[in-house]
Amino acid sequence: MSHTSLTTTPVDAQGAGGGGALPRGRRFGAETVFRGAATAAGSMVLVIIVAIAIFLIVKAIPSLRADHESFFTYQQWFADSSPAKFGIAAIAFGTVLTSALALLMAVPVALGIALCLTHYAHRRVASVLGFFVDLLAAVPSVVFGLWGRDYFYRPVSDFAKWLHDNFGWIPLFGSNGPYGRSILLGSIVLAIMVLPIVTSLSREVFLQTPTQNEEAALALGATKWEMIRTAVLPYGRPGIIAAVMLGLGRALGETIALALTLGAVYNVSFDLLGPGGNTIAANIALKFGEANPTGRSALIASGLVLFAITLVVNMTARAIVYRRREFTGGAA
Template sequence: MGDNPSGSDNATAGDLGVTGRHARGAGTGVAPGSYEEPPFGGGGALPKKTRFGMEAGFRGLSVAAGAMVLVIIVAIAVFLISKAVPALSANTENFLTYKSWFPNETEPKFGIAVLAFGTVLTSIIALLVAVPIALGIALFLSHYAPKRLATPLGFVIDLLAAVPSVVFGLWGRDVFMEPVRNFSAWLNEYFSWIPIFGGDGPFGRSVLLGSLVLAIMVLPIVTSLSREVFMQTPGMNEEAALALGATKWEMVRTAVLPYGKPGVIAAVMLGLGRALGETIALALTLGVVFNISFNIIENGGNSIAANIANSFGEANETGRGALIASGLVLFAITLVVNMAARAIIYRRREFRDSAA
């Protein structure tokens, strides 16, 4: 984005050595109050630097607002831990390996193993489905579509991102389940020798349904971020490839994809973060069964977030603590995934400034 006049960081208005007195360009936002000595001329009329004026107050307010973000993230961790610890110490089984969820009994027994497995399984299948399609759409929008088609289509993809997850969940349960059930039965009939398509029903409210709904939901995120990155490919790289006789696809493969690779990885990880934390759509579509199974077409499946939504209603105090403990695990996982994604984006300045 070399030609983007973004920000005043590189505005050179005051950098031309006009006075030689300015330590920094005026464009970098030097407050009049921070001049060491009054400039020539009417400088004496400049307001004196005050210690507790509006300037300091406003600056302090904005710093506090910025720090608020850090405070909130720390507070989330602190309060979740404070409520999770009593429940975890009341737990009579191993939290990490136990495969059931009975925190409301007099002897609470609960473990995260099944939930964590289900969360990761649904998210990974969703990404396997969504990422190739999302990259295809991103390439279409950035390099293949005529501009008249690309703008409205990009708009439609943005609208897809705006549809609330509860609507997708309702649609998945009431409409999409039927075709998925037929498809599962078909897969089971012809491919039951593959373990993930085995079993003998009932089909429908399965990991497959949840993952496909999830795939539709992460599609817009991966698409919009990859599109941004693909669009930033330097025109020279593309033209050089074309001038060497590359076909359009060869140009994309040799110039666009390598340039956008870090951005695409980050986009996929952000999609993963969203998929891991998705709650209501999965609560409505998964079959909520507590067992670890790779079978993706039989009724079943569960996830941390969906379990919180489903069992919150009948939870007592230990039950709530157990759910908060599982939420803490989810928070830790998504925090790691998101931080890794952002770290990748931050290595490329031009990505950082545009990545949504």
């Protein structure tokens, strides 16, 4: 590994110590070794990402050969039986649906908190409140899952019952109980979990709004809200988009909280209230314990799909952030 990375060091930069060129005789001394080690360590990141793709593909192929149904359109998961039949249609759909719902709930609240921390709360209060938001990020996902399953399901099922009684004519809320583990519960828990990420990223973006823009808006007689709408939000738009996409990446990959709060049902359904829902990640955690070699390989295949999706989402988000950074010259 280190060999490949060593060769990629720029040749002209070799031996160029910070304090001018090293003496000729010591070209291959400690400086070269240290630089090589640093380059190798940096390249490790690239190596790992490529290795993830390679090893997942290698281990996924046997099950894809053994699959008697179409991997992309079949909804059920009988990977351990023979003949093996499994497909990611239902779990991929569930992954996208829960993540989308979670973001729908989390993003407005997160933007509100970010604005509160940057433009509304007193500076000292804001630092304390920001600390609480960071604490939210520090709570392990298994704790959120346990809390959602043992405690939070009660208010949510009351809410689900109310939704069904009053808005049952909307197909989304058509299910008539029992209101326990459902897509609604899972996505609310997920929303709470992506909240801190979206908040902290958009807070940084809002802090970067040039003071001149804000003061110009206020000087023209804008109210505080008008100032935010005309100066802060437009300036931060690319950053907000990136923050939302990074939140999406986190939501797509969340495992344990969803394994504990979703109904683990394999179907494509928009019914939010009834027992239902499953995601790629949660399915891996739930099925791994009893999986035989084919089943394990099938789970790796589904993980490969998840990896590809999150990689695309994250790369897009980071590309937006990077372009913006070049544009503004600040550290986004």
